[in-house]
Amino acid sequence: MLRVAVIGSGPSGVYTAQSLIEQQTVPDIEVYVLDRLPCPYGLVRYGVAPDHEKIKSLQNNLRTVLEHPRAHFLGNVEVGAPGLGIAELRKIFDAVVFCVGAATDRRLGIPGEDLPGSHPATEFVAWYSAHPDAAALRFTFAARSALVIGVGNVAVDVARMLSRGAAELAATDMPQGPLGALADSHVEDVWMIGRRGPSQAKFTTKELRELGSLPDTDVRVRPEELALDPAYRDPGELPAAARRNVEVLRGWAERPATGPENPDAGAGAPPARPRRRIHLRFFLRPVEILGDDGGVRAVRFERTAPDGAGGVSGTGEFEEIEGQLVLRSVGYRGTPQPGLPFDEATGTVPHLAGRVLQDGAPLPGVYVAGWIKRGPTGVIGTNRPCAKETASSLLADAPALAARGTDGGPLAAGAAHRTAEDPVAALIRAGQRPVPWPGWLAIEAAEAEWGHGLGRGTVKLPDWAGLLNAARSAEPSD
Ligand code: NAP
DSSP states (O other): OOEEEEEOHHHHHHHHHHHHHOSSSSEEEEEEEEEEESSOOHHHHHHHHHHHHHHHHHHHHHHHTTSTTTTTEESSSOOOOOOSSSSHHHHHOSSEEOOOOOEEOOOOOTTTTTTTEEHHHHHHHHHHOOOOGGTTOOOOOOOSEEEEEEOOOOHHHHHHHHHHHHHHTTOOOOHHHHHHHTTTTTOOOEEOOOOSSSGOSSSSSHHHHHTSSTTTTTEEEOOOHTSSSSSHHOOGGSSSSHHHHHHHHHHHSEEEEEEESSOOOOTSSOOOSSSEEEEEESSEEEEEEEEEEEEEEEEEEEEEOOOOOOOOEEEEEEEEEEEEEEEEEOOOEOOOOOOOOOBBBTBBEEEEEEEEETEEEEEEEEEOTTTTOOOOOOOOOGGGHHHHHHHHHHHHHHHHHHHHTTTSSSSTOEEEESOOOHHHHHHHHHHHHOEEEEHHHHHHHHHHHHHHHTTOOOOOOOOOHHHHHHHHHHOOOO
């Protein structure tokens, strides 16, 4: 029997487990999906915005995999903690696949980045998604103007969440604290700012278009800024995704402006001005976050111009955009994993088709999939082929894995293979207190009950104590 540990229960981890379970070459395989959190699904639970219910429903597909008889979810297991390094894991499992994603955010590296009121967008996302590590964070929305730096899908998510009204948010599974804070928000202007042109924005068209359908919110773009991009003027050569983005932006640029905030303006007047505005700006590179005693007050940008090679160069002209809240949405970044090689430049683990490479040679029995393998790019579905490739490498190595010693080398005559001990018992002995699948089901039940009591649907429990208490309620009493 081949016993595999998959570290991380987000899409890449679950798709890896699925590829391992559904293949026919190694039928007697058991896959243990370990997660640091007591809850499964990674960024599908803690990254996909709460108002994106359709994407969130992917959890149902992931659930089917984790409920397979050959899959075993074990939450609240911290790989890398004392007593649970790679060496110890390899004594419990024949192979270990790291699917740990990209746990931190990229830095801008400009003055003022850490002023009060300037946050990584990833923190804001974790907070409104009820990530238990974000339970101590406090966001307030006294700001009238909020700046989102970056034009990827996370930037679109946070701009949209800042623009949604209380009634729409109450229908989601957002925890009570963030719901109340966002419902009381004073934000009227949300700026989403790209350093390059509209044809190079990273957001996808479906997500971009959604900004135009938000109630009581106007999307504004500046035709003269869009026109600076040669590919915007002549989008014929653009890849389809970028061309569609350009078409949406063109539609917004060509719309008549909305009028003043006066619903009684009379017949023939422009439509009343919506309560909120999302301003999409391009060719502005952040150079400094400016503050005063109360925290952030503005961001200073240098205007840029296309350099003809897909990049931009500075023009020496500057512009300040006022804002009291700054969300830096410039991408995620992988973090070094104890005992694994790490490429600082890319924030990924070096690998060949998913086999971890140490000094150019495969580290026996250790694999990667997902963002820690290829970097934080692509949509959820991108993880499927990525996971499949890694699973294929692992399965090709299966005969060698089953015949190796705990040091990774060939099994010496009479030497012990990995332990025959049950992995849960071995993990407990290693100092962990795993939350198995019934514990997660108890969390789900507690969240449904909590929401019901609040007169809402399911509402997520936002802290470690609440999650672990709920999970423990499923444990048999002594
Ligand atoms: P992203 O797609 O890589 O976008 C990062 C943005 O930050 C880009 O606009 C980038 O501009 C900009 N940026 C980077 N460094 C900068 C700097 N120093 N100054 C100014 N701007 C800078 O990252 P993301 O938005 O975090 O998304 C991560 C992944 O998750 C993506 O694959 C995304 O599609 C996915 N995701 C998908 C969804 C969805 O499907 N609904 C939702 C959320 C996230 P340049 O292009 O100029 O570098």
